[in-house]
Amino acid sequence: MEHLVNPQVREIEVSGIRKFSNRVAAYPYAISLTLGQPDFPTPEHIKKAAQRAIETNRTVYTHNAGLLELRQAACNFVATRYGQQYDPETEVITTVGASEAIDIALRTILVPGSEVILPGPVYPGYEPIIKQCGGIPVYVDTRETGFKITAVGIAEKLTDKTRAVLLPYPSNPTGVVMSRQDLKEIADVLRDREIFVVSDEIYSELVYSDEGHRSIVHEPGMRDKTIVINGLSKSHSMTGWRIGFTFAPAAITQHMLKVHQYNVSCASSISQYAALEALTHGMDDALAMRVEYRKRLDYVHDRLDVMGIPCVKPDGAFYLFPSIGHFGLTSQEFCVRLLEQEQLAVVPGDAFSEYGEGFMRISYAYSMDSLKEALDRLQRFVLSL
Numbered sequence: 001m002e003h004l005v006n007p008q009v010r011e012i013e014v015s016g017i018r019k020f021s022n023r024v025a026a027y028p029y030a031i032s033l034t035l036g037q038p039d040f041p042t043p044e045h046i047k048k049a050a051q052r053a054i055e056t057n058r059t060v061y062t063h064n065a066g067l068l069e070l071r072q073a074a075c076n077f078v079a080t081r082y083g084q085q086y087d088p089e090t091e092v093i094t095t096v097g098a099s100e101a102i103d104i105a106l107r108t109i110l111v112p113g114s115e116v117i118l119p120g121p122v123y124p125g126y127e128p129i130i131k132q133c134g135g136i137p138v139y140v141d142t143r144e145t146g147f148k149i150t151a152v153g154i155a156e157k158l159t160d161k162t163r164a165v166l167l168p169y170p171s172n173p174t175g176v177v178m179s180r181q182d183l184k185e186i187a188d189v190l191r192d193r194e195i196f197v198v199s200d201e202i203y204s205e206l207v208y209s210d211e212g213h214r215s216i217v218h219e220p221g222m223r224d225k226t227i228v229i230n231g232l233s234k235s236h237s238m239t240g241w242r243i244g245f246t247f248a249p250a251a252i253t254q255h256m257l258k259v260h261q262y263n264v265s266c267a268s269s270i271s272q273y274a275a276l277e278a279l280t281h282g283m284d285d286a287l288a289m290r291v292e293y294r295k296r297l298d299y300v301h302d303r304l305d306v307m308g309i310p311c312v313k314p315d316g317a318f319y320l321f322p323s324i325g326h327f328g329l330t331s332q333e334f335c336v337r338l339l340e341q342e343q344l345a346v347v348p349g350d351a352f353s354e355y356g357e358g359f360m361r362i363s364y365a366y367s368m369d370s371l372k373e374a375l376d377r378l379q380r381f382v383l384s385l
Contacts, residue, residue: 016351030343038237049277066094073279090250098231098244114163119149120355147174151185164196170203173361174321175314187219197226203317205235205286296364303375325358342377
């Protein structure tokens with residue numbers, strides 16, 4: 001019966017990140033720097049809020065868009081942190097993680113034949129959804145622009161079929177962020193065009209520069225065409241709680257809500273009450289994590305520099321994307337040999353589209369002790385080549 005399965009689904013491959021992460025299971029002494037999983041526990045006050053929700057039987061369906069008080073808290077958070085203004089009743093949806101938020105956003109705005117412009121290399125979770133919608137991913141090569149998609153790069157890819165531009169910054173896998181000038185130039189290209197922007201800002205709380213996180217919604221004329229994706233997985237170390245959000249104009253949100261409703265009904269009520277606690281009494285929970293991540297970033301980047309491995313030093317997220325093309329191996333060959341020889345797992349760059357070939361992704365969302373041992377293993381491997 002497999003031949004009757006939707007061909008677009010049959011063609012989807014398991015994420016290269018997960019493939020390599022799963023491969024590590026065969027190496028009991030391996031150190032894995034593969035997953036974007038914060039190594040900090042969910043803050044205690046958030047866990048206690050979830051316990052209270054269970055104890056008081058808050059275990060029923062919520063409004064499809066999520067608890068109103070949670071949507072109010074989410075709006076207050078992004079207003080306080082980033083100056084983004086949204087109506088909690090009509091412009092916010094609580095989703096099952098940022099992944100579902102991306103899914104409902106793209107399924108709402110795409111039709112067969114729609115083209116979506118996105119940077120390469122990029123997180124591998126976007127392309128399968130675009131293709132399931134009958135859309136066409138159109139990559140802009142960012143390897144020569146510091147891994148930032150540019151206004152010029154976007155303009156070169158625009159056609160009469162372009163339906164959306166995807167801005168996933170701070171970036172997975174590169175960690176780079178967009179400056180105000182970067183976003184202004186992109187807005188100047190898109191402002192007068194009937195093209196959506198999907199701005200995935202899940203790493204917004206993990207920006208290390210003094211300028212902080214900046215969104216394209218601040219640029220004149222862009223709010224009404226932009227869907228912002230965010231959530232608590234990275235900011236509050238709540239990956240398993242699966243709480244994300246969409247922020248978008250009411251005219252778009254009303255249609256995304258229909259897709260969301262028939263997909264999941266609502267996010268977990270227990271997780272929503274935990275998220276409410278996170279966004280009201282945990283406004284600063286990410287600060288200590290951000291300080292520690294910055295230390296790890298500096299350490300790993302310095303070690304790579306000593307090894308002679310070129311790497312753009314990013315200002316956000318918790319990834320580095322070093323170049324390994326000069327070793328004369330493909331990214332798969334390099335990473336497989338590294339795992340077999342030194343029992344160190346990183347993600348081959350080709351997991352992030354063809355534009356990631358010749359690179360590897362290192363996640364530094366791990367303890368400093370783990371990172372030190374991992375970099376020692378990487379150094380031994382590099383010296384053996």
